[in-house]
Amino acid sequence: MFRRDFLAGAAAAGAAGLPRFAIGQPTGSQVVRFIPHADLGILDPIVTTAYVTRIHGFLVYDTLYGVDAEFRPQPQMVEGHRIEEDGRRWVLTLREGLRFHDGERVLARDCVASIRRWAGRHPLGQELNARLAELSAPDDRTILIRLHRPYALLAEALGSPVTPCCFIMPERLAQTDSARPVGEIIGSGPFRFLAGERVQGSRFVYARNADYVPREGGEPSWTAGPKRVHVERVEWHIMPDPATAAGALQGGEVDWWETPTADLLPVLRRNRNIVVALPNPTGMMAWGRFNHLHPPFDNQRIRRALMGAINQADYMTAVTGTDRSLWRDGVGFFPPETPFASDAGLEVLRGPRDLDRVRREIEAAGYRGERVVLLGTTDVPTLAALSHVGHDMLRRAGLNVEFVATDWGTVVARRASREPPERGGWSMFFTFWTGLDNINPGVNQPIRGNGRDGWWGWATSERLEALRARWFDADDLAAQQAIAREMQAIAFEEAPTLPLGQYFQTTAHRRAITEVQQGLPVFWSLRKSG
Amino acid sequence: MLAYVVRRILATIPVMAVVALFVFSLLYIAPGDPAAVIAGDQATPEDVERIRASLGLDRPFLVRFGEWVIRILQGDLGVSIFTNLPVTTMIAQRIEPTLSLMVLTLILAVVVAIPMGVLAAWKQGTWIDRGVMAFAVLGFSVPVFVVGYLLAYVFALELEWLPVQGYTSFSAGFWPWLENLILPAVALGSVYIALIARITRATMLEVLSQDYIRTARAKGASQGSILFLHALKNAAVPIVTVIGIGIALLIGGAVVTESVFAIPGLGRLTVDAILRRDYPVIQGVVLLFSFIYVLVNLAIDLVYTLFDPRIRY
Numbered sequence: 001m002f003r004r005d006f007l008a009g010a011a012a013a014g015a016a017g018l019p020r021f022a023i024g025q026p027t028g029s030q031v032v033r034f035i036p037h038a039d040l041g042i043l044d045p046i047v048t049t050a051y052v053t054r055i056h057g058f059l060v061y062d063t064l065y066g067v068d069a070e071f072r073p074q075p076q077m078v079e080g081h082r083i084e085e086d087g088r089r090w091v092l093t094l095r096e097g098l099r100f101h102d103g104e105r106v107l108a109r110d111c112v113a114s115i116r117r118w119a120g121r122h123p124l125g126q127e128l129n130a131r132l133a134e135l136s137a138p139d140d141r142t143i144l145i146r147l148h149r150p151y152a153l154l155a156e157a158l159g160s161p162v163t164p165c166c167f168i169m170p171e172r173l174a175q176t177d178s179a180r181p182v183g184e185i186i187g188s189g190p191f192r193f194l195a196g197e198r199v200q201g202s203r204f205v206y207a208r209n210a211d212y213v214p215r216e217g218g219e220p221s222w223t224a225g226p227k228r229v230h231v232e233r234v235e236w237h238i239m240p241d242p243a244t245a246a247g248a249l250q251g252g253e254v255d256w257w258e259t260p261t262a263d264l265l266p267v268l269r270r271n272r273n274i275v276v277a278l279p280n281p282t283g284m285m286a287w288g289r290f291n292h293l294h295p296p297f298d299n300q301r302i303r304r305a306l307m308g309a310i311n312q313a314d315y316m317t318a319v320t321g322t323d324r325s326l327w328r329d330g331v332g333f334f335p336p337e338t339p340f341a342s343d344a345g346l347e348v349l350r351g352p353r354d355l356d357r358v359r360r361e362i363e364a365a366g367y368r369g370e371r372v373v374l375l376g377t378t379d380v381p382t383l384a385a386l387s388h389v390g391h392d393m394l395r396r397a398g399l400n401v402e403f404v405a406t407d408w409g410t411v412v413a414r415r416a417s418r419e420p421p422e423r424g425g426w427s428m429f430f431t432f433w434t435g436l437d438n439i440n441p442g443v444n445q446p447i448r449g450n451g452r453d454g455w456w457g458w459a460t461s462e463r464l465e466a467l468r469a470r471w472f473d474a475d476d477l478a479a480q481q482a483i484a485r486e487m488q489a490i491a492f493e494e495a496p497t498l499p500l501g502q503y504f505q506t507t508a509h510r511r512a513i514t515e516v517q518q519g520l521p522v523f524w525s526l527r528k529s530g
Numbered sequence: 531m532l533a534y535v536v537r538r539i540l541a542t543i544p545v546m547a548v549v550a551l552f553v554f555s556l557l558y559i560a561p562g563d564p565a566a567v568i569a570g571d572q573a574t575p576e577d578v579e580r581i582r583a584s585l586g587l588d589r590p591f592l593v594r595f596g597e598w599v600i601r602i603l604q605g606d607l608g609v610s611i612f613t614n615l616p617v618t619t620m621i622a623q624r625i626e627p628t629l630s631l632m633v634l635t636l637i638l639a640v641v642v643a644i645p646m647g648v649l650a651a652w653k654q655g656t657w658i659d660r661g662v663m664a665f666a667v668l669g670f671s672v673p674v675f676v677v678g679y680l681l682a683y684v685f686a687l688e689l690e691w692l693p694v695q696g697y698t699s700f701s702a703g704f705w706p707w708l709e710n711l712i713l714p715a716v717a718l719g720s721v722y723i724a725l726i727a728r729i730t731r732a733t734m735l736e737v738l739s740q741d742y743i744r745t746a747r748a749k750g751a752s753q754g755s756i757l758f759l760h761a762l763k764n765a766a767v768p769i770v771t772v773i774g775i776g777i778a779l780l781i782g783g784a785v786v787t788e789s790v791f792a793i794p795g796l797g798r799l800t801v802d803a804i805l806r807r808d809y810p811v812i813q814g815v816v817l818l819f820s821f822i823y824v825l826v827n828l829a830i831d832l833v834y835t836l837f838d839p840r841i842r843y
Contacts, residue, residue, distance in 0.1 A: 042568055043614075049569065179581045201624075239792045253693060409807050413563035
C-alpha cells in the first residue's frame, strides 16, 4: 500500500456520512482554468527555450506558418507564398485583417524584425541566416526573402514548433536584443495577455482576442488551421505540488492539468468527471549526455561500449511506471513513428544486456579508472529517475562514478563549465526533450557534432555535421530519410548522446472540456460546457 | 522606554547590513547561473553567454554589490532577473497571503493552545492532561504536509466544504478570504499549537506550585481567577518568548503550507527564486524576513513589560 492510498483511506473512513457541498466553479463559466507544468518565469518566447513559455507564446502570438499533424508547414499568418529564381527568392504575402493586441495592423516590417530576432536562436533560423542575402518588406503585406542558396525548408523553419518558435511581434519590440526580454507582451494571437492580472508564480490570465481573424477553411491541426476561440478567458494556475493539482482537478476548481504525474493517474482515471489523454504522439525523448572534452568520455570506444549497457525499459519504468502504453524502448535518435525515425543501429539496444562484456570493452578501450562526475538532478522527478538509473548503469559498467546530487539550477550552471571533472567540470548529465524538438536532423541537438559551438557536452563529429548539411539540401523526403537513417547509424557508432527511450506525457481535463487539440497544449478550438 | 525603542530600531541597521553582505556573498559563491536557467535546456553555450552579459552577471563582485547597496539605500530592491518585475512589486503581491496565513495561524494557535496548556496543568496526571500531551506529541511528529493533505482530502475532496487550494484577497470579502485559509492555518498551526501548549503546561505547572497560588487558594479565589489572572500572567513571559520564536517556525512552515495549498505567498516566492537563482528576489525576501524577525523580537521585548512590571528598559 502506498502512503497516499493509506492517507486517503484513513481520511475517507472519517469523512463518510458527513454532508457535502459543492465548491467548484459556477456553471456556465466560459473561463478555462489550466495548470501548466511549470511556472511561467519568462514571458518572452524568444529569450528562453522553456516549454511553458512556448505554450504561452501560442496563446498570445501568431506564426507565419503552422505545422499540422503530419508535420507539414501550412500558411497561418501568410495568405501564401511564391518561390522564384530556382528557390532563391521567396515572396510571402500576409493575410488581410491581422492586428496586434494594441490595435496596430500587423505589417510586413513587423514580421521582418521578428524573423531577424528569432533566426539567431533557432537551429533552422541559423541555417536561414547562413543562406540569407536579403530580408525586407517591400510593402505592408509583402515579406521578401532572397537567398544565396535555395532553402526548401524555409516555410518549415518559420512554422517550426521547436522552441523558440518564430512568433511575430511588433517591430518596436522585435528590435530588442534576443538576449533581453521584451518589455511588453503584445502579439496578434487568439488571446491577449492581461498583464495587470499577473501574479508571478501563481496566476496568469488571457482574454479572448475579439479582433482575431482565424484562417478561412480547413480544420485546426496542431498549430495549423483556423484558430477559432470558444472561451472568453483562460487562467493559468501555478501549482507546484502534484497532489494539490490533482485535488483541484477532482474538486472542479480547475479544468485542465497539463502534466499529471504517473503516480496520480489511477486516482484521476477513477473519476468519472475526468478524461486522461495522450495529447502528443511524439512524446518525450530521454537522453544521457556525455562531456566530450575530457576523459573518459572523450574516448569514442568507451561511449560506444556504454550503448551495450543501456536498458531503455529500466529508464522508462523509473520515469513513468510499468504501464507499457506510456513508454517505448528500442528507440533511436528520432521519435518513433515520425518521418525520420528508423531502425538503423538499433540492434545494439536489443537482446539481453551483458555488462561483463561492456566492462571488458571499456577496459579494452583504455579506461584507467578516471573519475566520472555524474550531475544528478534531484528536484525534477523525471530527471531524478533518469539520473538514478544512469548512476546504477555506469557503476555496473565498471566506471568510477561520483554522483553529484543537486538541483536543476546547479546542473545547468555546472554543465556550462568546460573544465576537467576534477576542477569543477563534469562528465555526464541526463535530460529529456519533447519529441518535437528531436523530430528531424535540422533541430535534433543530441545527434549533432558541432563541437564547441554546440549543445552542452560539445560533441564533435564531422560526419554527422556533413550529413546534416546535406539533409538541408536533399531533394525530397525520401532523400532526407535516407540521410537521417545514415546519421542515426553513425550516432550509434560515435555515441554523442545515449538515447534512453521515449515516454508519453498524459494530460487530464474535466469532461466538460471538449475538443482539446492534439500536439501542444493550445486553447483555440476547445469548448467548455456545463 | 521610547529611547530604548529608538536604540533598538537603530541597532537593526548594522544587523541588516550584515545580513545584506552575508546574503549577497553567499549567493555570489553558491553554484548556479540564472542565465543558464533563463536560456533553457535547449540553449547553446553562446546563447547563455549573451544572456549573462545582458544581465550584467559577468561583472565583478564589488561592482555588483556596490550597485545593489546604493539601490537598497534608495529603497529600490531591484528587478527580478526572470520576470522583469520590480522585487518590491513581487513582494507586495505576495505579502498579503503570507501575512494572512501567519496571523490566522497565530490567532488559532494562541486561542487553542493556551487554554489547552492551562487545562493540562490544572488537570495534571489525568486523562485530560495525557490527552493534551498526546495531541502535542502528534502535532510535533506529523509533518505539516501530511496534515495538509489529510485536511484537504477530508474537508475539500470528500466533504467539499472548503476549497483544495488557492487564495482570495481580503478585499474580495471576509468569507472568501477565510475559506481559503482555514485548512492551511490548521495544518500550519498544528506544530505551533503543540509547541505553545507544551510550554504553557510546563510554565503553568511551575507557577501553580508557587506559594502565592496557595495563598490565593486560601483566600478563596475562584479556580478561573487563580488560573487565568494569577498564574497565567506570571507564566506569560516564557510563553510570549516561545510565540516569538515560533514566528520563525511559521516562516519556515509557510513555505511547505503554501506549496501544499497553492497559496501565492512569500514562502513559495522564496523557493521559486532560489531554484532559479533569481538573486535580486532572494536578497529582497531575505532582507524582508530578517527585518520582520528583528521587529518581532523587539515587540516581544516590549510585551514583557506588560506582563512583568519588574522589567524596565
